[in-house]
Amino acid sequence: MIFPLIPFVVVATLALSTVASPIFEYAVKHSWATTPLGWEHHGTPAPDHPIDLRIGLRQDKIDDLIDALYRVSDPFHSDYGQHLSKSEVESLVAPHPTTLSIVHEWLESHGIDLSSVSYSPAQDWLSFRIPIATAEEMLSAKYHTFRHTESDELVVRTLSYSLPKQLLAHIDVIQPTTMFDRMNKMRTNYILDTSGSSATTIDPGLTVKGPAGQDIPLSCNTTVTPYCLQLLYGTAGYVPQAADKGNKIGIAGYLEQFVNFEDLQLFFSQFRPDAERANVTVVSVDGGLNNQSVPGVEANLDCQYTEGLTYPTPNIYYTTPGTAPTINDSVTPPQRDEPYLDWLNYILSQEDIPQTYTTSYGGDEQTFPMDWAVRVCGMFAQLGARGGSVMFSSGDGGVGAGTCQTNDGTNRTLFQPVFPATCPFVTGVGATYQIAPEKGVYFSQGGFSVYFPRPAYQNMAVPPFLQKVGTTYTGLFNPAGRAVPDVSALGLGFQVVVGGAVESVGGTSASSPTFAGIVSLLNDQRIASGKPPLGFLNPMLYSIGVSGFTDILLGNNPGCNTSGFNATEGWDAVTGLGTPNFQVLKSILG
The missing domain is CATH 3.40.50.200 (Peptidase S8/S53 domain)
Incomplete structure (x- = not known):
């Protein structure tokens, strides 16, 4: 018995917004219709407030990875129990070279020094620190500080962010942007x-x-x-x-x-x-x-x-x-x-x-x-x-x-x-x-x-x-x-x-x-x-x-x-x- 691949659902809402760069035409990646329940607007962070941006790049062979997962997990398959090594997994989730190239071009167009970028072992996650103002320009977004009404927890988030249309096929997610979840015990x-x-x-x-x-x-x-x-x-x-x-x-x-x-x-x-x-x-x-x-x-x-x-x-x-x-301070949490x-x-x-x-x-x-x-x-x-x-x-x-x-x-x-x-x-x-x-x-x-x-x-x-x-x-x-x-x-x-x-x-x-x-x-x-x-x-x-x-x-x-x-x-x-x-x-x- 072979369990077939579960298709992943890709989110890409192509509602056009203001063009934020002379090079790229932007489209909404994710947005909330209203402020998520339990949160309220608290203030606006300073433009020079630093934010650690993390970009999840599209993984070139993710479907192959999931297919392999089902083979090694199916007790009726000859590959059952033959789990993949760390390097084998990383080779499947690594981004295509074209993905890295176009994302690097986009980062450099916003003045980001690539030597300041950190990579996961598979290079499918990029992370770097930039001022809020730069993040807003890159993502055609506006960041605010939000307060959770029960816990008083403060977070800096945006209700919507966009990406160049050319990048929608290369970037899965960017955070912190629209994530408002509060993990529960x-x-x-x-x-x-x-x-x-x-x-x-x-x-x-x-x-x-x-x-x-x-x-x-x-x-x-x-x-x-x-x-x-x-x-x-x-x-x-x-x-x-x-x-x-x-x-x-x-x-x-x-x-x-x-x-x-x-x-x-x-x-x-x-x-x-x-x-x-x-x-x-x-x-x-x-x-x-x-x-x-x-x-x-x-x-x-x-x-x-x-x-x-x-x-x-x-x-x-x-x-x-x-x-x-x-x-x-009163409006900007780390x-x-x-x-x-x-x-x-x-x-x-x-x-x-x-x-x-x-x-x-x-x-x-x-x-x-x-x-x-x-x-x-x-x-x-x-x-x-x-x-x-x-x-x-x-x-x-x-x-x-x-x-x-x-x-x-x-x-x-x-x-x-x-x-x-x-x-x-x-x-x-x-x-x-x-x-x-x-x-x-x-x-x-x-x-x-x-x-x-x-x-x-x-x-x-x-x-x-x-x-x-x-x-x-x-x-x-x-x-x-x-x-x-x-x-x-x-x-x-x-x-x-x-x-x-x-x-x-x-x-x-x-x-x-x-x-x-x-x-x-x-x-x-x-x-x-x-x-x-x-x-x-x-x-x-x-x-x-x-x-x-x-x-x-x-x-x-x-x-x-x-x-x-x-x-x-x-x-x-x-x-x-x-x-x-x-x-x-x-x-x-x-």
């Missing part, structure tokens, strides 16, 4: 548990039967620990063997979320005693910090549960700045590039990378400019082609967070899926709760992308669900879109040590590291036996992997003044394919 519950109690031994009088007939402490219905997850998903008793053979798991951290080492040791002492004195490796990306005086609930949750499930597998926490540093780009560019520039990743952050898909989302999605494809399995929380808004209204000026009601979970090259993870039986939890965000079409690997699983939905929500979602989530795991009642105390935390931010931990153990088994890591998971999950999941039949995800979708037999937009059975998956993939 995928966490819904934040409940202090003063008792700190947990069930770490089986009491025959207080157990329930798991999906495989295993005895699980009744307390795991509401109080989740690594022991509960090991029993429920079948990893209990499995001892990782490939820690010295290169198997690693990576956790992406943003928004000044810092993992606390003392909290990690307290967590181990209470919930995973054999892991005491183990630690997580912290890697700084673009100057990211890890302030030990400010323990982060999200960072602690992610690291305590990935390590709680995968010890002694090396865990790497990547701390990437996700918010602007100190404000310089700039940060979008942190997804910073993290992806860093990871893709490394020779030795983890095989498994989890990220507990995201935002409503419509808040990302489409050209930006498509380009970033393609970077996840690069990571998958190199053998990386990438998990993202599917979101905590049911079928839609916020106002559930479109931001295109029409204010239509629309279910809002979360990006990057909607990218077809990552695995979106929804949430369940309780264990006898597991149910889809109300906040488990699921639905259908507007930006990305349904990938071929979902063509068997998704249509039966759509038939069950029928016309109930006609017009509220895109039935032809990429469907999320792909899979699920428990996401409520996780016991997390924060600042020395145990707190009960929930959200798909708990589900994603849990599922990633299980994937890392599957990679461990394969690497230990001399096989390649799993890489991009979805083609395998939706084919030979289906039998390795417990189908979740109960629960729904209300939102947008509706009861949302229902969990049902087969794939559904609450829990995806269901929750993992490690023993079955290990047998299938061994």
Whole structure:
């Protein structure tokens, strides 16, 4: 079975605007009809204010890269598992020489010294610092400072930017321009548990039967620990063997979320005693910090549960700045590039990378400019082609967070899926709760992308669900879109040590590291036996992997003044394919 290429949608709105150069005729690349919801005009930056411009050049052989990704990710293909090297990926995403030539000519026409330009290893990203006035001239744009009405965060952005028509076929995206998304932590519950109690031994009088007939402490219905997850998903008793053979798991951290080492040791002492004195490796990306005086609930949750499930597998926490540093003045904040780009560019520039990743952050898909989302999605494809399995929380808004209204000026009601979970090259993870039986939890965000079409690997699983939905929500979602989530795991009642105390935390931010931990153990088994890591998971999950999941039949995800979708037999937009059975998956993939 060969999964065909998913076509990328190219955004190029050719509405003519004022000619900004005697050499080039300009056309609008991206614009917002109105100021994005939640933001308001705050001021105008000084013309000499510096801005770090980043240009994503059209990648000459991106279609070949995606085709290769599907070949190495299809368990029925002879190339399955033959992942590409860093240099092979870079050769496919490098721009055509003509692209570099015409873009260089454009930069020089605006007085930019090419010696000041920095390049990504594949030369598909250019970056340089220029005054705001120069950026406005180059992009036929007007920059302003905008304030977020809830957080007071200030950003310098434009509501519209243009490119020379001759460059539209050579440039995918330029930032910072029209990106107003505020990355969210995928966490819904934040409940202090003063008792700190947990069930770490089986009491025959207080157990329930798991999906495989295993005895699980009744307390795991509401109080989740690594022991509960090991029993429920079948990893209990499995001892990782490939820690010295290169198997690693990576956790992406943003928004000044810092993992606390003392909290990690307290967590181990209470919930995973054999892991005491183990630690997580912290890697700084673009100057990211890890302030030990400010323990982060999200960072602690992610690291305590990935390590709680995968010890002694090396865990790497990547701390990437996700918010602007100190404000310089009342109207002009310093700039940060979008942190997804910073993290992806860093990871893709490394020779030795983890095989498994989890990220507990995201935002409503419509808040990302489409050209930006498509380009970033393609970077996840690069990571998958190199053998990386990438998990993202599917979101905590049911079928839609916020106002559930479109931001295109029409204010239509629309279910809002979360990006990057909607990218077809990552695995979106929804949430369940309780264990006898597991149910889809109300906040488990699921639905259908507007930006990305349904990938071929979902063509068997998704249509039966759509038939069950029928016309109930006609017009509220895109039935032809990429469907999320792909899979699920428990996401409520996780016991997390924060600042020395145990707190009960929930959200798909708990589900994603849990599922990633299980994937890392599957990679461990394969690497230990001399096989390649799993890489991009979805083609395998939706084919030979289906039998390795417990189908979740109960629960729904209300939102947008509706009861949302229902969990049902087969794939559904609450829990995806269901929750993992490690023993079955290990047998299938061994």
